[in-house]
Amino acid sequence: MNPVPVQQDPPACSVCGEPAVIHQRHAGRYLCGTDLVADLEQRVAGTIASQQQVVPGDCVAVALSGGKDSTALLVMLHRLFGSRDDIRLVAVTVDEGITGYREETVRSAADLVRKLGVEHITVSFGELFGDSLDTFLKGRKAQACTICGILRKKALVAGAKRAGATKLATGHNLDDEAQSVLMNVLRGDLLRLVRDSGRESSGRFIPRIKPLTYVQEKEIATYLMVQGIWEDLPECPYAIHALRREVRSMLSGIEYRHPGTMLRLLENKKIIETAFSGKAGGEAVGRCRECGDPCSGETCQLCQLLHSLGR
Amino acid sequence: MFKQPPREVVREHMKLILPDRTIRVADPVPATVETILQREGINPLEVMVSRDGKLIPEDTLVSGDDELRIIRISHGG
Numbered sequence: 461m462n463p464v465p466v467q468q469d470p471p472a473c474s475v476c477g478e479p480a481v482i483h484q485r486h487a488g489r490y491l492c493g494t495d496l497v498a499d500l501e502q503r504v505a506g507t508i509a510s511q512q513q514v515v516p517g518d519c520v521a522v523a524l525s526g527g528k529d530s531t532a533l534l535v536m537l538h539r540l541f542g543s544r545d546d547i548r549l550v551a552v553t554v555d556e557g558i559t560g561y562r563e564e565t566v567r568s569a570a571d572l573v574r575k576l577g578v579e580h581i582t583v584s585f586g587e588l589f590g591d592s593l594d595t596f597l598k599g600r601k602a603q604a605c606t607i608c609g610i611l612r613k614k615a616l617v618a619g620a621k622r623a624g625a626t627k628l629a630t631g632h633n634l635d636d637e638a639q640s641v642l643m644n645v646l647r648g649d650l651l652r653l654v655r656d657s658g659r660e661s662s663g664r665f666i667p668r669i670k671p672l673t674y675v676q677e678k679e680i681a682t683y684l685m686v687q688g689i690w691e692d693l694p695e696c697p698y699a700i701h702a703l704r705r706e707v708r709s710m711l712s713g714i715e716y717r718h719p720g721t722m723l724r725l726l727e728n729k730k731i732i733e734t735a736f737s738g739k740a741g742g743e744a745v746g747r748c749r750e751c752g753d754p755c756s757g758e759t760c761q762l763c764q765l766l767h768s769l770g771r
Numbered sequence: 772m773f774k775q776p777p778r779e780v781v782r783e784h785m786k787l788i789l790p791d792r793t794i795r796v797a798d799p800v801p802a803t804v805e806t807i808l809q810r811e812g813i814n815p816l817e818v819m820v821s822r823d824g825k826l827i828p829e830d831t832l833v834s835g836d837d838e839l840r841i842i843r844i845s846h847g848g
Binding site: 481483681685708 | 801814815816817819825826827828829830831832833834837842844845
Protein backbone atom coordinates (compact mmCIF):
# COMPACT_ATOMS: atom_id res chain seq x y z
CA MET A 461 0.00 0.00 0.00
CA ASN A 462 1.32 3.42 -0.91
CA PRO A 463 1.73 5.84 1.98
CA VAL A 464 -0.77 8.70 2.15
CA PRO A 465 0.94 11.81 0.73
CA VAL A 466 1.69 14.44 3.37
CA GLN A 467 -0.16 17.72 2.86
CA GLN A 468 2.58 20.29 3.15
CA ASP A 469 0.84 23.46 2.00
CA PRO A 470 0.78 26.20 4.62
CA PRO A 471 -2.64 26.92 6.15
CA ALA A 472 -4.81 29.21 3.99
CA CYS A 473 -5.21 32.93 4.71
CA SER A 474 -8.48 33.45 6.62
CA VAL A 475 -9.25 36.49 4.43
CA CYS A 476 -8.38 35.47 0.84
CA GLY A 477 -7.44 31.78 0.89
CA GLU A 478 -3.84 32.33 -0.36
CA PRO A 479 -1.00 30.55 1.53
CA ALA A 480 -0.63 32.15 4.96
CA VAL A 481 2.66 33.52 6.32
CA ILE A 482 1.58 34.00 9.94
CA HIS A 483 -0.75 32.53 12.51
CA GLN A 484 -2.26 35.36 14.57
CA ARG A 485 -2.84 33.24 17.64
CA HIS A 486 -4.42 36.10 19.63
CA ALA A 487 -7.04 36.57 16.88
CA GLY A 488 -7.33 32.88 15.98
CA ARG A 489 -6.67 33.37 12.27
CA TYR A 490 -4.06 33.02 9.51
CA LEU A 491 -2.97 35.81 7.17
CA CYS A 492 -1.05 35.96 3.89
CA GLY A 493 1.57 38.69 3.36
CA THR A 494 -0.78 41.12 1.64
CA ASP A 495 -3.51 40.81 4.26
CA LEU A 496 -1.01 41.03 7.12
CA VAL A 497 0.33 44.35 5.76
CA ALA A 498 -3.24 45.67 5.37
CA ASP A 499 -4.23 44.45 8.85
CA LEU A 500 -1.24 46.01 10.62
CA GLU A 501 -1.55 49.35 8.84
CA GLN A 502 -5.26 49.46 9.62
CA ARG A 503 -4.70 48.65 13.31
CA VAL A 504 -1.95 51.25 13.65
CA ALA A 505 -4.09 53.89 11.91
CA GLY A 506 -6.87 52.95 14.35
CA THR A 507 -4.58 53.38 17.39
CA ILE A 508 -3.42 56.78 16.12
CA ALA A 509 -6.97 57.95 15.42
CA SER A 510 -8.57 56.64 18.63
CA GLN A 511 -5.93 58.25 20.84
CA GLN A 512 -5.56 61.35 18.65
CA GLN A 513 -1.84 60.70 18.60
CA VAL A 514 -1.34 62.80 15.46
CA VAL A 515 -3.46 65.84 14.59
CA PRO A 516 -3.30 68.37 11.73
CA GLY A 517 -0.42 70.81 12.24
CA ASP A 518 1.78 68.24 14.03
CA CYS A 519 5.46 67.79 13.31
CA VAL A 520 6.16 64.18 14.30
CA ALA A 521 9.73 63.25 15.19
CA VAL A 522 10.05 59.51 14.56
CA ALA A 523 12.73 57.83 16.67
CA LEU A 524 14.57 55.76 14.06
CA SER A 525 17.27 53.44 15.37
CA GLY A 526 17.30 51.51 12.11
CA GLY A 527 16.09 48.35 13.86
CA LYS A 528 12.90 46.54 12.87
CA ASP A 529 10.37 48.34 15.07
CA SER A 530 11.40 51.89 14.20
CA THR A 531 11.77 50.93 10.53
CA ALA A 532 8.20 49.56 10.45
CA LEU A 533 6.96 52.64 12.32
CA LEU A 534 8.49 55.08 9.84
CA VAL A 535 7.24 53.06 6.85
CA MET A 536 3.69 53.04 8.26
CA LEU A 537 3.67 56.72 9.28
CA HIS A 538 5.06 57.67 5.88
CA ARG A 539 2.25 55.73 4.16
CA LEU A 540 -0.33 57.36 6.41
CA PHE A 541 0.95 60.92 6.44
CA GLY A 542 3.70 61.21 3.81
CA SER A 543 1.47 62.98 1.30
CA ARG A 544 -0.22 65.27 3.84
CA ASP A 545 0.68 68.97 3.76
CA ASP A 546 -0.55 69.54 7.31
CA ILE A 547 1.64 66.87 8.97
CA ARG A 548 5.43 66.81 8.88
CA LEU A 549 7.58 63.73 9.56
CA VAL A 550 11.21 63.96 10.65
CA ALA A 551 13.29 60.87 11.48
CA VAL A 552 15.62 61.22 14.48
CA THR A 553 18.49 58.77 14.92
CA VAL A 554 20.61 58.56 18.05
CA ASP A 555 24.16 57.28 17.62
CA GLU A 556 25.14 56.12 21.11
CA GLY A 557 28.59 55.00 20.06
CA ILE A 558 28.35 51.21 20.39
CA THR A 559 31.15 49.65 18.38
CA GLY A 560 30.20 46.73 16.15
CA TYR A 561 26.47 47.38 16.52
CA ARG A 562 25.30 50.91 15.93
CA GLU A 563 27.26 51.48 12.71
CA GLU A 564 25.07 48.97 10.85
CA THR A 565 21.74 50.20 12.23
CA VAL A 566 22.68 53.86 11.56
CA ARG A 567 23.48 52.87 7.97
CA SER A 568 20.16 51.03 7.72
CA ALA A 569 18.33 54.13 9.02
CA ALA A 570 20.12 56.37 6.49
CA ASP A 571 19.18 54.00 3.63
CA LEU A 572 15.53 54.00 4.66
CA VAL A 573 15.09 57.79 4.91
CA ARG A 574 16.82 58.16 1.54
CA LYS A 575 14.37 55.70 -0.06
CA LEU A 576 11.33 57.36 1.55
CA GLY A 577 12.55 60.91 1.10
CA VAL A 578 12.04 61.75 4.79
CA GLU A 579 13.97 64.51 6.56
CA HIS A 580 16.62 63.03 8.89
CA ILE A 581 18.44 64.31 11.97
CA THR A 582 21.21 62.35 13.70
CA VAL A 583 22.43 63.18 17.21
CA SER A 584 25.30 61.42 18.94
CA PHE A 585 26.26 60.84 22.57
CA GLY A 586 29.69 62.23 21.71
CA GLU A 587 28.21 65.51 20.53
CA LEU A 588 25.72 65.85 23.42
CA PHE A 589 27.53 64.29 26.38
CA GLY A 590 31.18 64.38 25.35
CA ASP A 591 31.78 60.64 24.96
CA SER A 592 30.47 57.41 23.48
CA LEU A 593 28.36 54.88 25.41
CA ASP A 594 31.26 52.40 25.15
CA THR A 595 33.42 54.86 27.10
CA PHE A 596 30.74 55.63 29.70
CA LEU A 597 30.25 51.92 30.34
CA LYS A 598 33.85 51.05 31.17
CA GLY A 599 33.55 49.17 34.46
CA ARG A 600 29.76 49.65 34.50
CA LYS A 601 28.49 47.15 31.93
CA ALA A 602 25.90 45.72 34.33
CA GLN A 603 24.16 49.12 34.31
CA ALA A 604 24.30 49.44 30.52
CA CYS A 605 20.59 49.62 29.77
CA THR A 606 19.84 52.02 32.65
CA ILE A 607 22.62 54.42 31.67
CA CYS A 608 21.89 54.15 27.95
CA GLY A 609 18.15 54.58 28.54
CA ILE A 610 18.58 57.90 30.37
CA LEU A 611 21.10 59.30 27.86
CA ARG A 612 19.14 58.09 24.85
CA LYS A 613 15.92 59.66 26.13
CA LYS A 614 17.67 63.01 26.43
CA ALA A 615 19.29 62.62 23.00
CA LEU A 616 15.95 61.81 21.36
CA VAL A 617 14.35 64.88 22.89
CA ALA A 618 17.31 67.00 21.71
CA GLY A 619 16.84 65.67 18.18
CA ALA A 620 13.08 66.20 18.33
CA LYS A 621 13.55 69.79 19.53
CA ARG A 622 16.02 70.40 16.72
CA ALA A 623 13.31 69.20 14.30
CA GLY A 624 10.73 71.52 15.88
CA ALA A 625 8.60 68.48 16.74
CA THR A 626 5.25 68.59 18.52
CA LYS A 627 5.16 64.78 19.00
CA LEU A 628 7.83 62.15 19.49
CA ALA A 629 6.88 58.74 18.04
CA THR A 630 8.69 55.61 19.19
CA GLY A 631 8.48 52.05 17.87
CA HIS A 632 7.55 50.35 21.16
CA ASN A 633 5.48 47.27 20.34
CA LEU A 634 3.12 45.11 22.39
CA ASP A 635 5.96 42.87 23.58
CA ASP A 636 8.01 45.89 24.76
CA GLU A 637 5.07 47.44 26.57
CA ALA A 638 4.04 44.19 28.29
CA GLN A 639 7.67 43.59 29.32
CA SER A 640 7.83 47.10 30.81
CA VAL A 641 4.67 46.50 32.86
CA LEU A 642 6.11 43.28 34.26
CA MET A 643 9.56 44.82 34.88
CA ASN A 644 8.04 47.72 36.82
CA VAL A 645 6.05 45.26 38.92
CA LEU A 646 9.17 43.15 39.54
CA ARG A 647 11.10 46.27 40.57
CA GLY A 648 8.22 47.48 42.74
CA ASP A 649 8.22 50.76 40.80
CA LEU A 650 4.58 51.79 41.00
CA LEU A 651 5.24 55.39 39.95
CA ARG A 652 6.85 54.30 36.72
CA LEU A 653 4.07 51.78 36.14
CA VAL A 654 1.37 54.45 36.16
CA ARG A 655 3.34 57.26 34.51
CA ASP A 656 1.87 58.27 31.16
CA SER A 657 4.40 59.99 28.91
CA GLY A 658 1.69 60.80 26.37
CA ARG A 659 -0.32 62.91 28.83
CA GLU A 660 -1.14 66.56 28.30
CA SER A 661 2.13 68.39 28.83
CA SER A 662 1.14 72.07 28.66
CA GLY A 663 4.20 72.59 26.49
CA ARG A 664 6.73 71.44 29.13
CA PHE A 665 7.84 68.41 27.16
CA ILE A 666 7.18 66.84 23.79
CA PRO A 667 4.41 64.22 24.21
CA ARG A 668 5.43 60.69 23.22
CA ILE A 669 3.25 58.52 21.06
CA LYS A 670 3.54 54.76 20.54
CA PRO A 671 1.48 53.79 17.48
CA LEU A 672 2.73 50.15 17.51
CA THR A 673 1.56 49.50 21.10
CA TYR A 674 -0.98 46.86 20.00
CA VAL A 675 1.19 45.09 17.43
CA GLN A 676 3.25 42.03 18.37
CA GLU A 677 6.96 41.89 17.66
CA LYS A 678 6.55 38.85 15.40
CA GLU A 679 3.87 40.64 13.37
CA ILE A 680 6.24 43.57 12.84
CA ALA A 681 9.12 41.35 11.72
CA THR A 682 6.82 39.48 9.33
CA TYR A 683 5.42 42.81 8.03
CA LEU A 684 8.95 43.85 7.05
CA MET A 685 9.96 40.44 5.70
CA VAL A 686 7.01 40.09 3.30
CA GLN A 687 7.77 43.54 1.87
CA GLY A 688 11.48 42.84 1.46
CA ILE A 689 12.46 45.50 4.03
CA TRP A 690 13.74 43.08 6.70
CA GLU A 691 17.44 43.33 7.57
CA ASP A 692 19.15 40.82 9.81
CA LEU A 693 21.02 43.23 12.08
CA PRO A 694 23.35 42.41 14.96
CA GLU A 695 22.16 42.31 18.57
CA CYS A 696 23.19 45.08 20.97
CA PRO A 697 26.27 43.70 22.78
CA TYR A 698 25.02 45.11 26.11
CA ALA A 699 21.61 43.38 25.91
CA ILE A 700 22.96 40.32 27.76
CA HIS A 701 23.14 42.40 30.95
CA ALA A 702 19.50 43.47 30.79
CA LEU A 703 16.67 42.37 33.07
CA ARG A 704 14.49 42.93 30.00
CA ARG A 705 16.15 40.02 28.25
CA GLU A 706 15.07 37.62 31.00
CA VAL A 707 11.57 39.11 31.18
CA ARG A 708 11.24 38.96 27.38
CA SER A 709 12.07 35.28 27.28
CA MET A 710 9.73 34.41 30.17
CA LEU A 711 6.81 36.49 28.89
CA SER A 712 7.20 35.27 25.35
CA GLY A 713 6.95 31.66 26.58
CA ILE A 714 3.80 32.47 28.57
CA GLU A 715 2.27 34.33 25.61
CA TYR A 716 2.90 31.36 23.36
CA ARG A 717 1.17 28.94 25.74
CA HIS A 718 -1.55 31.45 26.72
CA PRO A 719 -2.21 33.81 23.79
CA GLY A 720 -3.47 37.24 24.84
CA THR A 721 -1.36 37.45 28.04
CA MET A 722 0.59 40.51 26.83
CA LEU A 723 -2.55 42.36 25.85
CA ARG A 724 -4.14 41.58 29.22
CA LEU A 725 -1.05 42.94 31.02
CA LEU A 726 -1.42 46.20 29.10
CA GLU A 727 -5.14 46.41 29.78
CA ASN A 728 -4.49 45.86 33.49
CA LYS A 729 -1.91 48.62 33.46
CA LYS A 730 -4.56 50.98 32.08
CA ILE A 731 -6.98 50.02 34.86
CA ILE A 732 -4.29 50.77 37.47
CA GLU A 733 -3.42 54.04 35.67
CA THR A 734 -7.05 55.13 35.83
CA ALA A 735 -7.33 54.17 39.49
CA PHE A 736 -4.21 56.19 40.34
CA SER A 737 -5.05 59.15 38.14
CA GLY A 738 -4.41 62.32 40.13
CA LYS A 739 -2.76 60.31 42.94
CA ALA A 740 0.70 58.69 42.97
CA GLY A 741 1.08 58.71 39.17
CA GLY A 742 -0.07 62.29 38.86
CA GLU A 743 2.83 63.79 40.78
CA ALA A 744 3.65 67.39 39.93
CA VAL A 745 6.16 67.96 37.14
CA GLY A 746 8.67 70.66 37.99
CA ARG A 747 12.00 71.74 36.54
CA CYS A 748 15.46 70.36 37.21
CA ARG A 749 17.38 72.92 39.27
CA GLU A 750 20.52 72.27 37.22
CA CYS A 751 19.46 71.96 33.57
CA GLY A 752 15.88 73.29 33.71
CA ASP A 753 14.39 70.23 31.99
CA PRO A 754 11.02 68.91 33.21
CA CYS A 755 11.37 66.40 36.06
CA SER A 756 9.47 65.17 39.10
CA GLY A 757 12.22 65.72 41.70
CA GLU A 758 14.72 68.53 42.33
CA THR A 759 17.36 67.16 39.96
CA CYS A 760 16.57 65.21 36.80
CA GLN A 761 17.81 61.65 36.17
CA LEU A 762 20.23 62.86 33.50
CA CYS A 763 22.00 65.39 35.76
CA GLN A 764 22.22 62.78 38.52
CA LEU A 765 23.69 60.29 36.05
CA LEU A 766 26.20 62.75 34.58
CA HIS A 767 27.44 63.54 38.12
CA SER A 768 27.86 59.83 38.85
CA LEU A 769 29.83 59.47 35.60
CA GLY A 770 32.10 62.30 36.73
CA ARG A 771 30.83 64.81 34.12
CA MET B 772 23.39 -19.54 -2.20
CA PHE B 773 23.28 -16.54 -4.45
CA LYS B 774 23.80 -13.35 -2.49
CA GLN B 775 21.86 -10.24 -3.59
CA PRO B 776 23.79 -7.00 -3.80
CA PRO B 777 22.72 -4.47 -1.16
CA ARG B 778 20.00 -2.09 -2.35
CA GLU B 779 20.99 1.51 -2.59
CA VAL B 780 18.91 3.44 -0.09
CA VAL B 781 18.41 7.13 -0.88
CA ARG B 782 17.43 8.75 2.39
CA GLU B 783 16.02 12.25 2.44
CA HIS B 784 17.09 14.69 5.13
CA MET B 785 15.47 17.84 6.29
CA LYS B 786 17.91 20.72 6.61
CA LEU B 787 17.53 23.30 9.36
CA ILE B 788 19.43 26.58 9.13
CA LEU B 789 19.49 27.89 12.69
CA PRO B 790 19.54 31.62 13.67
CA ASP B 791 23.33 31.49 14.21
CA ARG B 792 23.58 30.08 10.65
CA THR B 793 24.70 26.64 11.77
CA ILE B 794 23.10 23.82 9.80
CA ARG B 795 21.37 20.86 11.42
CA VAL B 796 20.05 17.77 9.67
CA ALA B 797 16.65 16.72 11.00
CA ASP B 798 14.55 13.58 10.77
CA PRO B 799 12.58 13.59 7.49
CA VAL B 800 9.45 12.24 9.20
CA PRO B 801 6.55 14.70 8.75
CA ALA B 802 6.22 17.15 11.64
CA THR B 803 4.91 20.66 12.15
CA VAL B 804 7.35 23.57 12.24
CA GLU B 805 6.22 24.09 15.84
CA THR B 806 7.33 20.57 16.84
CA ILE B 807 10.70 21.03 15.15
CA LEU B 808 11.26 24.40 16.88
CA GLN B 809 10.31 22.95 20.24
CA ARG B 810 12.82 20.13 19.74
CA GLU B 811 15.47 22.82 19.22
CA GLY B 812 14.30 24.70 22.33
CA ILE B 813 13.07 27.68 20.29
CA ASN B 814 9.86 29.59 21.08
CA PRO B 815 7.97 30.04 17.76
CA LEU B 816 7.04 33.60 18.80
CA GLU B 817 10.71 34.61 18.78
CA VAL B 818 11.47 33.50 15.22
CA MET B 819 10.18 33.47 11.66
CA VAL B 820 10.58 30.32 9.58
CA SER B 821 10.93 30.18 5.80
CA ARG B 822 10.82 27.18 3.48
CA ASP B 823 12.48 27.72 0.11
CA GLY B 824 12.51 31.46 0.81
CA LYS B 825 8.79 31.68 1.68
CA LEU B 826 7.55 32.38 5.20
CA ILE B 827 5.32 29.69 6.69
CA PRO B 828 3.23 29.64 9.90
CA GLU B 829 4.42 27.38 12.72
CA ASP B 830 1.63 24.83 12.22
CA THR B 831 2.67 24.03 8.65
CA LEU B 832 3.63 20.39 8.13
CA VAL B 833 7.14 19.86 6.79
CA SER B 834 8.98 16.70 5.79
CA GLY B 835 11.31 15.03 3.32
CA ASP B 836 14.09 17.18 1.96
CA ASP B 837 12.63 20.54 2.98
CA GLU B 838 15.12 23.24 3.85
CA LEU B 839 13.97 25.43 6.72
CA ARG B 840 15.59 28.71 7.69
CA ILE B 841 14.95 29.94 11.22
CA ILE B 842 15.30 33.72 11.61
CA ARG B 843 15.51 35.23 15.09
CA ILE B 844 13.48 38.44 15.46
CA SER B 845 14.40 39.74 18.92
CA HIS B 846 17.22 42.22 19.10
CA GLY B 847 18.05 44.31 22.13
CA GLY B 848 18.75 48.02 21.94
